[in-house]
Amino acid sequence: MAATALGLTGAPPAVAAPARSAGVEVPAGVTAGVAVFDRTTGTFTERLNENAQFRSASVVKLLIALDFLRTRDPRQLPAPDRTRLDSMLRSSDDTAAGFYWTLGGRTAIIQRTAPEIGLTGTSNPPSGMEDYWGYVATTAADTVRIYRHLLETAPAPVRDYVMGNLRQSTRCGTDGFDQHFGIAGSFVRPWALKQGWSGFGASGGCTPKPPTTVPGYAAASQEVRATPGADGRTARGTASQRTPRAGAAVDLTREALHTTGTVGAGDRTIVAVFTLHPDGTPYGTAYTAVNRLTRSLDVPGATRPAGTWFGTWGAGVNVRPQPTTVNSPPLTTLPAGVEVLVGCQKQGQEVTIPPYTNTWWAYLPQYGGYITNIYVSSPGSQLPGVQTCAAS
Incomplete structure (x- = not known):
């Protein structure tokens, strides 16, 4: 485990205290669009900037999948399509998204799906950036409409296939980013997820994996803000490629982190949280901010996890x-500096990370494993207020 110099020279910096806004706790410096819809009562429990447009990042994969399945029965898909779609929906596979974005005619996908679903705030990427499916703009309100279409209007095989995949969301995306923030970090299952992230470089926890493309089409990875290379591989975008064109209505520069999906038995509540963070925000910091924001929401039917x-x-x-x-052997790695839920602690192997030595370990129920208490931002060897794990 590698330690940063910060942790060895003093206490880590505190995350800015969240500010209250319209009942939703939005951390300082964060721009947010939020919509929470209770399907049981047919009412919104939270709405904040719900019609503000954000670049969709991977959330657009819902529309890409729905467009492909509009004339196909998912029960009869050829094996290659099922494999690609499963990976795109569960693990946010960018290569699969690029494949179907091109196959569906790129911007024609949005031109078909937006009116069909009744989307009012969803639009194609800026002119000249049509290859960049992650630059499709959408809103929290439209995202609620997408999930309502899936759950209430789409053919049952399509509903069951898409939602079934979202319920099997993998902790790590295919690009090595930990995608169990927001909804997954704030509520106990059952939930279904489609997350989005953009602009965080290549460090998102898990095991880093290079982005890939399929030769023969131009695919833009919204997660790493990539552009097609001359040899068919992706490369990090240049500063000019990262800057929105003049007149662009949607911010394409600041780091984006979105959590969307359903929570509770019977997919009771639809949650859509879109966020932008100050340019240069580390992934772990944004991850923590979105978790805090999501935990502040009124989500009927949700169960919150126990722990500190x-x-x-x-x-x-x-x-x-x-x-x-x-x-x-490691189950996974944490995004650097992320806030974690600790369920209990127990003594184990003595670990030394100069100048610290500790025998106590924290159990993280959302990860199903332990980290040495050395890396937990708390004074002393044991964590205050945290019970000792029961003997196994």
């Missing part, structure tokens, strides 16, 4: 199945 939230420090912090590094 703590900040962490260090990069490449491993989560292990047992409180030891011996015969306990």
